[in-house]
Structures are given as structure tokens and as C-alpha cells.
Amino acid sequence: MKIVVTVKQVPDPNATQGLESDNTIARDREVVLDPGDEYGIEEGLVLKEAQGGEVILVSMGPERARDAIRKGLSMGADRGILITDEQLAGADALLTAKALAAAIKAESPDLVICATESYDGSTGMVPPMLAELLDMPQLTTAKQVEVSGSKVTIHRQTEDGYQVVEAETPALVTVTAGIAEPRYASLKGIMAARSKEVKQVGLSDLGIEKGEAAETVLAVNDAEARQAGEVVEDDGSVGVEKIMAVLQTAKVV
Amino acid sequence: MAGIWVYAEIGQEKLAPISLELLAKARELGDAEAVALGPGAGAAAAELGKHGAKTVYVSEDAAFGEFIAEPAADTMEALVKQHSPDLVLFGFTTDSREVAGRLAARLGCGLISNALDVKSQDGGFVARVPYFGGAKIADYKANAKPAIVLLRPKSVEASEVGGEAKVEQVQATIGANSKRARILERKVEAAEAVKLEDATVIVSGGRGMGGPENFPILEDLAGALGAAVGASRAVVDAGWVPYSMQVGQTGKTVRPGVYIAVGISGAMQHTVGMKASKVIIAINKDSEAPIMKMADLGVVGDALKIVPKLTEAVKAKKGK
Structure with a gap:
């Protein structure tokens, strides 16, 4: 089975998020493989171990996004494709999906695995667009994936439980955190990853033209911020007293 | 038009x-x-x-x-x-x-x-x-x-x-190839006592709760207040509580009368889903946590000690 996992490099969610004084995003932030993508990679590796085949990581981003691919390769993925092009800086969801689709189509995978959403954008728009452009069914927010022959069955997370959803391959699956515990890269894995192929492609290699963006930014303003209220140090009783006072004012107690 | x-x-x-x-x-x-x-x-x-x-x-x-x-x-x-x-x-x-x-x-x-x-x-x-x-x-x-x-x-x-x-x-226009991802069955898991979206008071827990074994003390407080229990993405991702409890950009957007954030640092992922709450109370051991800068009342201290006491105080007050 040929499995493509999409991966993204994002600002480290565990690092302090900062803005420079001129409101641009602080450049010194650490970047990491999106933690959500580690679940997709893990699921891809589990399926490959059970069924045989190949796990290919596809990413779009600047040159340094190669590190994110490399991390996935050290977990055990077989090879990577990095789509990088100056014209892709600030790409919207549709352009991103088009670039990913073109690179993935060339591989004719049986299964495409994406995280439900990225950690930085968190809008989750790329997977359904990608499924459409690849002409695949989408099996989304999976907390369990099973592949049997040409059939994929997932447990799709819902508000109040889950749905059992099934489709034939090729299919696109989005996975939630908690589907599987991502493995750590072993030293052997890290060494092996160094010699694994990461192919770099640009927009022209993919035969894509950058079309008109869906939107134009007119202005960026500060969001209405809430004002900080009172901050008290608890001494064993003042915390509860203060909270009770607020609850009484709010007529909750 | x-x-x-x-x-x-x-x-x-x-x-x-x-x-x-x-x-x-x-x-x-x-x-x-x-x-x-x-x-x-x-x-x-x-x-x-x-x-x-x-x-x-x-x-x-x-x-x-x-x-x-x-x-x-x-x-x-x-x-x-x-x-x-x-x-x-x-x-x-x-x-x-x-x-x-x-x-x-x-x-x-x-x-x-x-x-x-x-x-x-x-x-x-x-x-x-x-x-x-x-x-x-x-x-x-x-x-x-x-x-x-x-x-x-x-x-x-x-x-x-x-x-x-x-x-x-209208005529359903459905491509011959579009009936692909079929929903075979729907399973309902335990429903929450009070729905997050409808709750007038929400008690939410984050990493500062230390582990899933400590969430019952939030449930006790919520029970005393008639509140719903929410959570941050961090603890949902860690598998402590189900996704249905997640408040934030990718979870639920809530605007209760009172939101009590316990052990939640206040990452933007979370605050975008709750900052329209009328009153925000934060309990956190870190006085520098971002949540403290948006809370109407921030209590710096050990949540595991404060919350049970608060539950008792609420019960005592309501019992009167």
C-alpha cells in the first residue's frame, strides 16, 4: 500500500508566542514538525507495518521545512517531497491544496493521511480541498482507521460520539490527535533518515500557476483585548473568598 | 439586492x-x-x-x-x-x-x-x-x-x-462517483450533564490540573454550580478528556456568564473560544500566564487545593 502523509512545519506551540514591537511575528521562534502531523505519520507507519508498502511525506514550505520532513523520516517514513517556491509564500488554502494535490497525484497513492488541522492556522480547510482536487472521498476526524483490502473504515469523531464511515481506496483520511501514540525516532532511525531521499519541487515542476488569491488583506488591527482585572496571591483562604465575591456579583451563587 | x-x-x-x-x-x-x-x-x-x-x-x-x-x-x-x-x-x-x-x-x-x-x-x-x-x-x-x-x-x-x-x-444533483464515504452507523457516547454551549457557567481545566485523575474535582465544582465542564486543547490532545469538552478555536466557542479557567495558561487557541464570556476567573500557579491578563479575577495558587475549598464554599452558600 502506498501512503502519502502531508506534513507541515509550524512555530513551536510550546514556545512563547511573540510579536515584535511593529506587530510582525517574531522571527526567532523555533519551528517544529506540526505535532498533529506526528499522529498521521504514526498511523501511516502502523498501516505500512501491517500491510507492507511505502510511506511518503509531502510538505509545502520554505527550504527549512526539510527539517520537518527529516523528522518524519527518522520516525520511519521512506522518502519525502518538499514543495518550495517563493511564489508560495503566504499561499492561501486553495493554492496550498493545489500544490499538494499536484505532487501527490504523481505518486498515485492508495491513501492520503492529513492531520485534521494544523497547529498554527487551525482552519482545517486544506484536507477537503485536497480530497476534491485528488478526486478522492474524504474520511475525516478519524480516531481509528482500519484498512482491509481496498476498504478503509474509520471511526469519525462527532460531538456526541462517533460515526463508522467506510470508503474504497484511494481515499483521504484526516486523523485526530490520540489516534495512536507517535513513536520517538530512534538513533538508528535518525541515522537512516540522513540518506533517505527528499525531492524538492517548485510550482513550475508541478505545472501550477499561482492564480488570484481568494482574498486581499485590507487592514490588520488589534483585536479588542480584555482588560486584566484583579490578580491575587492565594494564602489558603483569600482566593476562595475573592472568587465567591465575584460569583455573588454575577448572581451565580 | x-x-x-x-x-x-x-x-x-x-x-x-x-x-x-x-x-x-x-x-x-x-x-x-x-x-x-x-x-x-x-x-x-x-x-x-x-x-x-x-x-x-x-x-x-x-x-x-x-x-x-x-x-x-x-x-x-x-x-x-x-x-x-x-x-x-x-x-x-x-x-x-x-x-x-x-x-x-x-x-x-x-x-x-x-x-x-x-x-x-x-x-x-x-x-x-x-x-x-x-x-x-x-x-x-x-x-x-x-x-x-x-x-x-x-x-x-x-x-x-x-x-x-x-x-x-430541487433535484439532488449527485455525481455517479460521489457516494463514496458512507456513514454506516452512529454511536452516541455518554452525554454531558450540562451542554457546554448552553451553560451559563463553565468550569474548564488545562494542563495545570496535573492529570486526568484530578478532573473529578472540577466536576464536583461544576456540579455545585450547575455548570458544564470544559477543557483546553492540550489536555484533549493528551487524551485526558474527550474532544466534546474542548473549548477553543477548533473546539467549542462559548460565551457563558462566568468562565472559570483552572490550570489553563491561556494560549490563543483556547482564548479565542471563550474570551466573549461575561466574567472570567482564572486559577493558575503562574502569575505571568496570559490568562491572568484577560481575567476579571486571577487567583495565583494551587488549583488542587483551591477548587475543593471553593466547591465547599459554594455548597455552603447554596445550602442556606
């Missing part, structure tokens, strides 16, 4: 509340119409009419409820091409964004997601979108026609205007 469409989300044969919120916005922007697809669409149309939809395009075809996204995207594509609305509004919810994503890719028009508001400007539409985790708001002008905008739940208040929609039965 501009044609403003609302994609009415129907889940398990019931109209999702977001649909009525979208209609309130659509009415403000032009001639509001809605599309309701799947079993239950007919009943939904009456409700949509009461909220100001002039026309509702309806198909009760069972395929819409049985297959994920594709049948709805197919039919939306056909209807949009036939009627050329200026703007199509979707809810920023799991089901709707999957349909919107496929539709936008197919029409090649792109979309603006996660919007807080949308308004008419210079003959087009401008959406307000939180950016940098909600610290900034960007104004995006939609370039395509139709403009597709996904509005966050609870960004707009639904309001009834008491009209009656003209119901137009």
Missing part, C-alpha cells in the same frame, strides 16, 4: 443552530436564501423562513445524510451555477467546512474561513478574521464570485422575524 445564501447544516435530520445565526447575518446583507439538504430539510425550511429566508432550496434525498460532503458539494455546485448568489455563508463547523472546502476547490474560487463577521463594502464583501491566534483582526476582501465565507459559531445572534419561506424543491 445582493443574493446571500446560507448553507443550512442538517445533522441527524435536525437543523444546526449555526444555520439560524448565519441567516441573521444574511438578512442584514441582502436577500437571504438558504439551501437545506437531506432528511429533515422540509421541516428545517419552515424554521429558516421564520428567521428570514425568502426562499429555501430543499431536497430530502437520503444520500445527503448518508455520505460525507460529496453529495452536498455536488448539489451546491449545481445550484450556485444556476442562481449565481453573490455570497455563500457556511458555518465554521466540522460538517460545513468539509462541504465548503470541496465546493470552493471545485469552483476554483477559494474561501475565507474562521470569520467573526462579514459586511458589504464597495460592492463586495469584507470579512473580519482573527489572526495570530486572535490578538489581531484582519479585514479580508473576498475577490471571487461567489464569495464563500465561513462564520464562527456564536459570532452572530440568531433572531426570529416571523416570515415564511418560499420552498423550492
Whole structure:
């Protein structure tokens, strides 16, 4: 089975998020493989171990996004494709999906695995667009994936439980955190990853033209911020007293 | 007048509340119409009419409820091409964004997601979108026609205007190849005592709770207050509590009277989903945590000690 996992490099969610004084995003932030993508990679590796085949990581981003691919390769993925092009800086969801689709189509995978959403954008728009452009069914927010022959069955997370959803391959699956515990890269894995192929492609290699963006930014303003209220140090009783006072004012107690 | 469409989300044969919120916005922007697809669409149309939809395009075809996204995207594509609305509004919810994503890719028009508001400007539409985790708001002008905008739940208040929609039965236009991702069964897991979205008081826990074994003390407090229990993405991802409890950008958006954030640092992912709460109380051992800068009351201390005492105090007060 040929499995493509999409991966993204994002600002480290565990690092302090900062803005420079001129409101641009602080450049010194650490970047990491999106933690959500580690679940997709893990699921891809589990399926490959059970069924045989190949796990290919596809990413779009600047040159340094190669590190994110490399991390996935050290977990055990077989090879990577990095789509990088100056014209892709600030790409919207549709352009991103088009670039990913073109690179993935060339591989004719049986299964495409994406995280439900990225950690930085968190809008989750790329997977359904990608499924459409690849002409695949989408099996989304999976907390369990099973592949049997040409059939994929997932447990799709819902508000109040889950749905059992099934489709034939090729299919696109989005996975939630908690589907599987991502493995750590072993030293052997890290060494092996160094010699694994990461192919770099640009927009022209993919035969894509950058079309008109869906939107134009007119202005960026500060969001209405809430004002900080009172901050008290608890001494064993003042915390509860203060909270009770607020609850009484709010007529909750 | 501009044609403003609302994609009415129907889940398990019931109209999702977001649909009525979208209609309130659509009415403000032009001639509001809605599309309701799947079993239950007919009943939904009456409700949509009461909220100001002039026309509702309806198909009760069972395929819409049985297959994920594709049948709805197919039919939306056909209807949009036939009627050329200026703007199509979707809810920023799991089901709707999957349909919107496929539709936008197919029409090649792109979309603006996660919007807080949308308004008419210079003959087009401008959406307000939180950016940098909600610290900034960007104004995006939609370039395509139709403009597709996904509005966050609870960004707009639904309001009834008491009209009656003209119901137009439409043919489900479903591609031969679109009945692919089939929903075989639905399983309901334990329902929450008080629903997060409806709660007037919410007690939420984050990593500072130390582990899932400590969540019962939040449940005790919530029980005493008649509150719902929420959580941050960090603890949901860690598997401590189910996804249904997640408050934040990708979880639920809530605006209760009182929100008590316990052991939650206040990452923007989380605060974007709760900062519209009337009163915010934070309990955290770190006085520098971002949540302290937005809380009406911040208590610096050990949550595991404070919360049980608070529960006792609430019980004592309510017992009187």
C-alpha cells in the first residue's frame, strides 16, 4: 500500500508566542514538525507495518521545512517531497491544496493521511480541498482507521460520539490527535533518515500557476483585548473568598 | 439586492443552530436564501423562513445524510451555477467546512474561513478574521464570485422575524462517483450533564490540573454550580478528556456568564473560544500566564487545593 502523509512545519506551540514591537511575528521562534502531523505519520507507519508498502511525506514550505520532513523520516517514513517556491509564500488554502494535490497525484497513492488541522492556522480547510482536487472521498476526524483490502473504515469523531464511515481506496483520511501514540525516532532511525531521499519541487515542476488569491488583506488591527482585572496571591483562604465575591456579583451563587 | 445564501447544516435530520445565526447575518446583507439538504430539510425550511429566508432550496434525498460532503458539494455546485448568489455563508463547523472546502476547490474560487463577521463594502464583501491566534483582526476582501465565507459559531445572534419561506424543491444533483464515504452507523457516547454551549457557567481545566485523575474535582465544582465542564486543547490532545469538552478555536466557542479557567495558561487557541464570556476567573500557579491578563479575577495558587475549598464554599452558600 502506498501512503502519502502531508506534513507541515509550524512555530513551536510550546514556545512563547511573540510579536515584535511593529506587530510582525517574531522571527526567532523555533519551528517544529506540526505535532498533529506526528499522529498521521504514526498511523501511516502502523498501516505500512501491517500491510507492507511505502510511506511518503509531502510538505509545502520554505527550504527549512526539510527539517520537518527529516523528522518524519527518522520516525520511519521512506522518502519525502518538499514543495518550495517563493511564489508560495503566504499561499492561501486553495493554492496550498493545489500544490499538494499536484505532487501527490504523481505518486498515485492508495491513501492520503492529513492531520485534521494544523497547529498554527487551525482552519482545517486544506484536507477537503485536497480530497476534491485528488478526486478522492474524504474520511475525516478519524480516531481509528482500519484498512482491509481496498476498504478503509474509520471511526469519525462527532460531538456526541462517533460515526463508522467506510470508503474504497484511494481515499483521504484526516486523523485526530490520540489516534495512536507517535513513536520517538530512534538513533538508528535518525541515522537512516540522513540518506533517505527528499525531492524538492517548485510550482513550475508541478505545472501550477499561482492564480488570484481568494482574498486581499485590507487592514490588520488589534483585536479588542480584555482588560486584566484583579490578580491575587492565594494564602489558603483569600482566593476562595475573592472568587465567591465575584460569583455573588454575577448572581451565580 | 445582493443574493446571500446560507448553507443550512442538517445533522441527524435536525437543523444546526449555526444555520439560524448565519441567516441573521444574511438578512442584514441582502436577500437571504438558504439551501437545506437531506432528511429533515422540509421541516428545517419552515424554521429558516421564520428567521428570514425568502426562499429555501430543499431536497430530502437520503444520500445527503448518508455520505460525507460529496453529495452536498455536488448539489451546491449545481445550484450556485444556476442562481449565481453573490455570497455563500457556511458555518465554521466540522460538517460545513468539509462541504465548503470541496465546493470552493471545485469552483476554483477559494474561501475565507474562521470569520467573526462579514459586511458589504464597495460592492463586495469584507470579512473580519482573527489572526495570530486572535490578538489581531484582519479585514479580508473576498475577490471571487461567489464569495464563500465561513462564520464562527456564536459570532452572530440568531433572531426570529416571523416570515415564511418560499420552498423550492430541487433535484439532488449527485455525481455517479460521489457516494463514496458512507456513514454506516452512529454511536452516541455518554452525554454531558450540562451542554457546554448552553451553560451559563463553565468550569474548564488545562494542563495545570496535573492529570486526568484530578478532573473529578472540577466536576464536583461544576456540579455545585450547575455548570458544564470544559477543557483546553492540550489536555484533549493528551487524551485526558474527550474532544466534546474542548473549548477553543477548533473546539467549542462559548460565551457563558462566568468562565472559570483552572490550570489553563491561556494560549490563543483556547482564548479565542471563550474570551466573549461575561466574567472570567482564572486559577493558575503562574502569575505571568496570559490568562491572568484577560481575567476579571486571577487567583495565583494551587488549583488542587483551591477548587475543593471553593466547591465547599459554594455548597455552603447554596445550602442556606
